[in-house]
Amino acid sequence: MIDPLYVASGFGVGLLVGMTGVGGGSLMTPLLILLFGIHPSTAVGTDLLYAAATKTGGGLIHGWSRSIHWPAVVRLACGSIPASILTMVVMWKLDLNAASERSLVNLVLCFALLLTALSLIFRKSIIERYRQRLERVEGAATAVATVVTGAVLGILVSISSVGAGAVGVTVLLLLYPRLPMASIVGSDIAHAVPLTLVAGAGHWALGTVDWHLMGVLLMGSLPGIVIGSYGAVRMPEAVLRATLATILIVVAGKIAFAELSVPLSTAMAFARGIGH
Structure with missing residues (x-):
């Protein structure tokens, strides 16, 4: 059965992704956790394969437009793919219980959301401050930094x-200051496809992917991305970045509060028990 609320959520996230260019993970994963009560690991695993599907289309378009800097993509992948595989193996070996796994995902998610928000807010000032200095860096150092x-x-x-959207674009702008913005975005999207696919496959192996949910979300997000991309040119970029950054900070705070409220309530109950 298709839940219209999931379709509407997919459409809303697709709309924002199309308008801002920020990865859907920073929007979809918190939405699944906070609004629908999906377990964080399942939300992440489902969103990764959802992102792989949506970004494949964007990667093909950039490929046809020749707006992908393949050396940067290969260097990023040389670092990200082994790191992703190693991370999934470690998570499998740790075999965390549901509560510990929830805490780990929520804490890393909060950090990634805040990092994304900061990159949106301070991207321009960071690039203006360090871009000229980084233009003088040798090619070998740039390659190592990219990996x-x-x-x-x-x-x-x-x-x-979360992380392959705004954060990836900001770092690429610093490391490859001579590339046009279209190539920066295209390279970031092209790199995100294999990364999300490998990470999503790892979560699938761990049993943390909801295929039905992913299909329903795609029904809404694909048209949302098309409409959002059309509307992006009609809204000031600074307003879009500030709005999205504010949303991400609020969401990160809400997840952190929800995560901390459990041990706090336990501690308060323990203290009351001692008092009695």
Whole structure:
């Protein structure tokens, strides 16, 4: 059975992704956790394969437009794919119980959301401050920094499904200051496809993917992305970035509060028991 609320949620996230270019993980994963009460690990696993499906279309378009810088994509993947596989193996070996797994995903998700929000807010000032300095960096150093960036993104994305959007674009702008914006975005999307696919496959192996949910979300998100991309040119970029950053900060705070409220309530109950 198709739940219209899931379709509407997919449409809303697709609309925002099309308008802002920020990865859907920073929007869809918190929505599944907070609004629908989906277990964080299932939300992440489902969102990763959902993102792989949606970004494949964007990657093909950028490929046809020749707006992908393949050396950057390969370097990112050299760091992110091994890091993603290693992360999933570690999670499998740890075999965390449901509560511990929930806490881990929520904490990493909060960090990734805040990092994404900060990259949206301060991207322009960071680039203006460091871009000229980074233009003088040698090619070998840039290659190493790109691989390291990929590894960090691989860990973040595998655990939280967040990081390959605004954060990836900001770092690429710093490392490849001579590339046009279209190539930066195209390269980030092209890299996100194999990363989300590998990480999503890992979650599938762990049993944390809801295929029916993913299909329903795609029904709404695909038309939402098309409409959002059309409307993006009609809204100031600064307003879009500030609005989205505010949403991400509020969501991160809500997840953190929900995560901390459990041990706090337990501690208060324990204290009351001692008092009696």
